[in-house]
Amino acid sequence: MLQSQRRRILIVGGGIAGLAAAYRLSQARRRGLPVDEFLLESSDRLGGVIRTDRAEGCIIEAGPDSFLREKPEAAALARELGLADELIGSNDAGRRTYILHRRRLQPFPESMILMAPARVGPVLRSPLISWSSKWTMLREWLTGRAPGGDPPADDESVSSFVARHFGGGMLETIVEPLLAGVYGGDAAEMSARSVLGRFCDMETKHGSLIRAARVFRTRMESSGERGSIFMTLREGLGSLVAALAREIEPERVELQRHAVRMERAVSDPGVPRYRVALEDGSSREADGVILALPAWASAELLGSLDPVLSEHLAAIPYRSAVLVALVYPESVRARLPQGFGFLVPRAEGRRLLACTFVHQKFQNRAPANRALLRCFLGGADDAEVLAAGDDAVMRIVREELAAILGLHDEPLFARVYRWPRSMAQYVVGHHRRMLAIQERLQHLAGICLAGNGYSGIGISDAIRTGETAARERSRWNCTKKKRLNTEITEDSQRSPRREAES
Ligand SMILES: Cc1cc2nc3c(=O)[nH]c(=O)nc-3n(C[C@H](O)[C@H](O)[C@H](O)COP(=O)(O)OP(=O)(O)OC[C@H]3O[C@@H](n4cnc5c(N)ncnc54)[C@H](O)[C@@H]3O)c2cc1C
Known part of the structure; x- marks a missing residue:
């Protein structure tokens, strides 16, 4: 040629x-x-936003830390590049995520597919969801359609979609914090069609999201499909x-x-x-x-x-994120709740959006005598944090961790990462x-x-x-x-x- x-x-x-x-x-x-x-x-x-740092035996992800197993491209590419043996899943035996609710950490109800309960019992028992939302949910399940009416022909906001199915309580305590953790976005602005496409499909097919989630769960159980939700690479992305x-x-x-x-x-x-x-x-x-x-x-x-x-x-539109990685000694590791971390709903009035207990989410991210936490700030309500200096960001994060976890200890070391205009908003x-x-x-x-x-x-x-x-x-x-x-x-x-x- x-x-x-x-x-x-x-x-x-x-x-x-x-x-x-x-x-x-x-x-x-x-x-x-x-x-x-x-x-x-x-x-x-x-x-780009994928960056792995190493410090004192810790593997610190400065941006993303994993990818979803159900989306195959990243794992397929890793395998093709000779990294098959490096692929690891999250420690799902210990998978538990908390939501801050009235200043206390409450476990996320089991068997949820994002907002759709595949089992109704855990949701009915959860203090996270108001009685009026529980009642709306039961109606959604029993009638097989959204109590708040049919979907609009074209698109609607995530808030409107969730409220139609489950009422506002579910939106504030479950969906908003989950989406803020992923997109740093505002549910009132985000597109249901582009962000919750899978759930829109569920509605089209089953009417009720709870019915659809139950079908999904039965199918997963009968197929014997196992595997962690998140995957990453042993030495970091x-x-x-x-x-x-x-x-x-x-x-x-x-x-x-x-x-x-x-x-x-x-x-x-x-x-x-x-x-x-x-x-x-x-x-x-x-x-x-x-x-x-x-x-x-x-x-x-x-x-x-x-x-x-x-x-x-x-x-x-794009939103910015600030991510802070903090490394603590063994004494802190022993005091943290078991699980992957927690999310903070807007209604709690805090600046922290989410915190991951990295050493519990993935193997070998920190030595056995260290705790590694990743804290997320920024998003729709707190664009100013991007302009704050490292000391100011650290002060905010430490105040938040003290208020939420009672964690007053000085970290052994910390890193602040800023990702301006990095998260697309659909x-x-x-x-x-x-x-x-x-x-x-x-x-x-x-x-x-x-x-x-x-x-x-x-x-x-x-x-x-x-x-x-x-x-x-x-x-x-x-x-x-x-x-x-x-x-x-x-x-x-x-x-x-x-x-x-x-
Ligand atoms: C903090 C954070 C956490 C995340 N966590 C996860 C997660 O856990 N799992 C997940 O699946 N996804 C996560 N994401 C999303 C995911 O990581 C990103 O969407 C994805 O990596 C974006 O890749 P990209 O190549 O499109 O863009 P980018 O990574 O933004 O790369 C764009 C590149 O273009 C360069 N560039 C920009 N302008 C110019 C120019 N004019 N000329 C030349 N070069 C230019 C930039 O320097 C950059 O290197 C996260 C994102 C962020 C910000």
């Missing part, structure tokens, strides 16, 4: 989505497809990033290259070509570009190429925005979007979007003017079953 016939593909963004895209394109090239891939990353490291990086030739990766603008480059008539301008004044040209970036960053790049597309992308009408984005992309042959802004915010979702974009680009035939990013089309048109309800 002549060099000139090869299609040069630029991947902008070296998070897990961009790395997955680069890896798949490098495989395609080695198989003989005429593609030449290059990756640009603005920071000095690969992995950073090993997935490292394994991907090993597969991509170093000369094809440029770090500290911040892309600022995209424009059309001169090319043969009918053959699209793009120029990506970098902050340092240089530029790179390519026949195809995969923007594996947060949607707001892609919006900035595409501003002059397609202002309408750029506006749609910029309208996908707000009501997100699927319509995705259709509009898709429509605009049809006029920009050769450009694909990947990452967490579109069809799922988990690690597996990001990998899926990167892999799909790579498949699109490696199949790309420049004589066809109309190229579809099939990933986005599929996800916007179907009821989004696989989306990010983690």
Whole structure:
């Protein structure tokens, strides 16, 4: 193959989505497809929000700590990269999550599939749920439909969806804190269709979510399917990033290259070509570009190429997160409640959103004589925490842990991580925005979007979007003017079953 016939593909963004895209394109090239891939990353490291640090025998995840077993892409990629023996599950024998309720930690009721009880008994006994919500739940189960009425034709907020089925009590104590922990988002704004796609499907099929959850549980029990809910890698998720990086030739990766603008480059008539301008004044040209970036960053790049597309992308909101890892001595480990950690509902009026007892959730995260806690701050109600200095953040976290756990001890050491504008929010009408984005992309042959802004915010979702974009680009035939990013089309048109309800 002549060099000139090869299609040069630029991947902008070296998070897990961009790395997955680069890896798949490098495989395609080695198989003989005429593609030449290059990756640009603005920071000095690969992995994006995935980062694993090591300190004094602890494995500290600075961003995500695991992926859901039911979403297969991350585990499949790890296996393919030779990490099969490194995959571990969460310690589900000790799985118990608490919710702060009236200043006390109460166990999350057993047999819940997010908000839908697969067994009614534990929910009826739980002090977390008000009697009026319990009554609404019983009606939902017995009548086989949402007591609050039928779903609207198009989309509704998560709050409205949950309240229709189970009343407001369930929303405040169970659903809001769960979603705040995953999205840092506000249930009144988030789209039921895009965030709770699986539950919308359950409603369509069974009417009652409780009936659907019971069917699901019976099916799981009879299939004998076992396995932890969360999976990770023994040495941390950073090993997935490292394994991907090993597969991509170093000369094809440029770090500290911040892309600022995209424009059309001169090319043969009918053959699209793009120029990506970098902050340092240089530029790179390519026949195809995969923007594996947060949607707001892609919006900035595409501003002059397609202002309408750029506006749609910029309208996908993102929230920031601050994560604090604290390491304590053995005496603290012995005093902590058994379980994975706790969530804090908004009504409790605290700044902490969630806390994970990492040493109990996964094996080998901390030496036997240490406790490792990860605390989450930020989200919809506390954007200011991002601007606070480390000392101020530590003061907040220690006050919260003292108030909630009675933990007044000085940590042996702590780390503060900030993730500005990192968590995409799928707000009501997100699927319509995705259709509009898709429509605009049809006029920009050769450009694909990947990452967490579109069809799922988990690690597996990001990998899926990167892999799909790579498949699109490696199949790309420049004589066809109309190229579809099939990933986005599929996800916007179907009821989004696989989306990010983690
Ligand atoms: C604190 C936190 C905890 C999470 N926990 C979990 C979890 O436990 N499980 C789970 O499944 N998911 C979790 N997620 C979500 C998941 O980790 C992310 O959605 C996913 O990793 C995003 O990958 P990405 O490649 O799309 O984006 P990113 O990781 O954000 O990567 C984008 C990359 O693009 C680069 N970039 C940005 N702008 C430019 C530019 N102009 N030019 C060049 N490069 C640029 C950035 O530096 C970055 O490296 C969590 C997210 C956060 C923030």
